[in-house]
Amino acid sequence: MEIHSDFKHRWEEALKHIRETIGDQDTYRRWIKSIVPLSCEKNNVLLGVADEFTAEWIKTNFEEIIVSSLKIVTEKICRIKYEAGHLPVCDELAAGAGIKSQDLAHKADAVCDRSNGCYNFTSFVVGPENRIAYAAAMGMVDTKSSALSANPLFIYGGSGLGKTHLIQAVANEVKNKKNGMKTEYLSCEDLLNQYVDAIRTNRHYSFRNRFRKVNYLMIDDIHFLSKTTQLQEEFFNTFNSLYNENNKIILTSDKRPSEIHGLESRLVSRFSSGLTVEIEPFGEETRLAILRKKQEKQQIKFNDDILAFIAKNIYSDVRVLEGALFRLVVYSSIDNCKMTVDLANRILNDYLEQQSAKRVNIEAVQKAVAEFYDLRVSDLTGRNRSSNIAVPRMVSMYLSRKFTEHSLPKIGEAFSKNHATVLHAFRKIEKDRLKSEKVNREISQIERKLQAV
Numbered sequence: 001m002e003i004h005s006d007f008k009h010r011w012e013e014a015l016k017h018i019r020e021t022i023g024d025q026d027t028y029r030r031w032i033k034s035i036v037p038l039s040c041e042k043n044n045v046l047l048g049v050a051d052e053f054t055a056e057w058i059k060t061n062f063e064e065i066i067v068s069s070l071k072i073v074t075e076k077i078c079r080i081k082y083e084a085g086h087l088p089v090c091d092e093l094a095a096g097a098g099i100k101s102q103d104l105a106h107k108a109d110a111v112c113d114r115s116n117g118c119y120n121f122t123s124f125v126v127g128p129e130n131r132i133a134y135a136a137a138m139g140m141v142d143t144k145s146s147a148l149s150a151n152p153l154f155i156y157g158g159s160g161l162g163k164t165h166l167i168q169a170v171a172n173e174v175k176n177k178k179n180g181m182k183t184e185y186l187s188c189e190d191l192l193n194q195y196v197d198a199i200r201t202n203r204h205y206s207f208r209n210r211f212r213k214v215n216y217l218m219i220d221d222i223h224f225l226s227k228t229t230q231l232q233e234e235f236f237n238t239f240n241s242l243y244n245e246n247n248k249i250i251l252t253s254d255k256r257p258s259e260i261h262g263l264e265s266r267l268v269s270r271f272s273s274g275l276t277v278e279i280e281p282f283g284e285e286t287r288l289a290i291l292r293k294k295q296e297k298q299q300i301k302f303n304d305d306i307l308a309f310i311a312k313n314i315y316s317d318v319r320v321l322e323g324a325l326f327r328l329v330v331y332s333s334i335d336n337c338k339m340t341v342d343l344a345n346r347i348l349n350d351y352l353e354q355q356s357a358k359r360v361n362i363e364a365v366q367k368a369v370a371e372f373y374d375l376r377v378s379d380l381t382g383r384n385r386s387s388n389i390a391v392p393r394m395v396s397m398y399l400s401r402k403f404t405e406h407s408l409p410k411i412g413e414a415f416s417k418n419h420a421t422v423l424h425a426f427r428k429i430e431k432d433r434l435k436s437e438k439v440n441r442e443i444s445q446i447e448r449k450l451q452a453v
Contacts, residue, residue, distance in 0.1 A: 010073045011037040017069035022062070030193060031058055032066075036086040045070065045078045048086030050200055053230045055082035057196075060227055119168035125293050127286030130162060133277045137166045140216075140248055141173045150275030152239075152249035156256050157279035158448060160317020163252040167218050170250055174216050183216040188224040195231050208234070212241045215248065222251040222271070226262035239270050249274075259445065278444065287311035287321060294322050300329050302339055309341050313352055324351050360403040360450050362414045369396045372446050381415055394425035395443060401426050403450055 015032065022028045035058070036048030047066075049055045058066075063080055070078045126134050133155050140153055155163050171185040186194075198207035211217060217238075225232055242249055253260065256278070257271035282290070288304075288311040295301055306328065314324050331347050332339050345352070366377045373392040380393045393415060400411045401422065408419035415422070433440040 007040040008037060010040075010070070013073040014066070014069040017072055018062075018065055021065050021069065030196070031062060038083060038086075040074075040078070043076050043078050044081065046081050046083055048083050050086065051084050053199060053228065054196065055084060056230070057192075057228055058082070119165045120172055121169045123293065124162065124165055124169060125286065125290045127282060127289060129280040129282050129286055130166075133157075133163075133166060133279050136275055136277050137170050137250070140170050140250060141177070151243065151246070152251060152271060152274040154251050154253070154257060154271050154274065154276040155279060156253045156276070158254065158281060158317065160319045161279045161281065162318065163279060164220055167220055167250050167252050170216070171218055178215075181215040182213065183218070184211060184214045185216075185218040185220075187220040188222050191219060191235075192224065192228065192231055195234065208238070211238050214242070216250070217242055217247065218250045220252050221254070223253040223255060223260045223263070225267070226260050229264075232264050232267060236264070236267055236270070239267075243270075255448070256441075280444075281315070281447075282318075284311050284315075287315065290318060290321060291325055294325055295329075298325075298329050300332050302328065305341055306339050306344055309344055310348070314348070320351070324348055327351075362400045362404055362406060362411060364450065365399045365403060366396050366414070368446050368449050369399065372442070372449075383416070394429055395446070397422045397425040398429035399443070399446065399450065403447075 018032055019025075019028045022032065031054075034050065034054075038046040038048045040046070047058075049058065059080070059082065066080060067078055070076070121134075121138060124134060136150065136153050137155070139150070155166060157163055168185060171183050174181050174183050195207060198204050225235060239249060251271060256276055257263065257268045260268070263271075288307055291307040291310055292304075295307070302325075307325075310321065310324050310328075314321055328339055328344055328347060331337075337343070363377075366380050369375075369392050370377045370380055373388075375389065375392060379389050380396050382389075384390075397411060397415060397417075400406065400414070401408070404411070406414075408422045412419045412422045429439075429443070433443060
């Protein structure tokens, strides 16, 4: 099909905006650069793609960016349609350069196992928030010594809490101690990219055979699987094949299987059939232990007063803690000065401001709880004592005490209650979480939402 020169020019202009918006060049090359602009009639744009799978993925993840970029260059809001069966630009270039399909296959294989050798069980800091996940991961390697050995193992929790560290620790432990065992560790995004490459280069059988012949399959961020139904079908069959042969499957996600929107129910069932464990946000003591561990490799060491200051005031994930510590190390190295708490306070001022801005207030708790239980905030602060409101109200008080620095009387004031009522609510919900998995699961969901604010 001959492309109208004016539309081709405008598409090239739009690509500049698309590339800038996406940022990641590999993502742009893989998904956008391969699009073939076919026609533009009035506000209807027809784009050529390799197959229906690619069309679905682009529509779900990049169509808004494409429409916005086309609007900039055409001053029109375009409607996008896709036509499968067009050779991607990247494959045309490969063919023109004399690159063979087996070379493409080798390139895909080379990037599959990306486990970091620094991630091991020895360097993992164990605390009450992650001890079950740690024991379960260890049990995947040494099944005889752990009562928590299960298959599959599904680890979930917020970003930067050590899920990737644990899953890669398993990969490295198996490589070092289990001769002959074949492992595959990769992110779900890498799995998706390799699946797309396999389809484009007619290597679907090779892809399937590769992942069904391993002893350990470890996929990070499996929630990304929800973005494509085609890969879900492939992974469902791969999961069954491995499971039936008693091969190990370890998955990580930012949420439990039942909370992954768009994930097929049969996969939810498979993922939940083994052991599902959560890594919770770190408390101050665990953050302090992490900082002590992180500074072992630094030439400059700080006393516990400095580390305790960081642990108390920066309660984000491990990456932020490590960044704050490293800034103090760099500052001390350059200025050759003795670090004090006052000096650390000044150096980390922007970190502390960001943490302060993220602090959860009572209003945020009330809103999150009301949304979760499908209530109004006024229901929680009113005098209605019916059970469908009384329990969420106690949950709000519990979370307000846990997530804010307000006193019991101040929290009570926000709910038109006295401090004794708040304390009673806190203790009751704390006990209910220990007794009821359902209560604990519901409150954990609200907590993760608050922590993402």
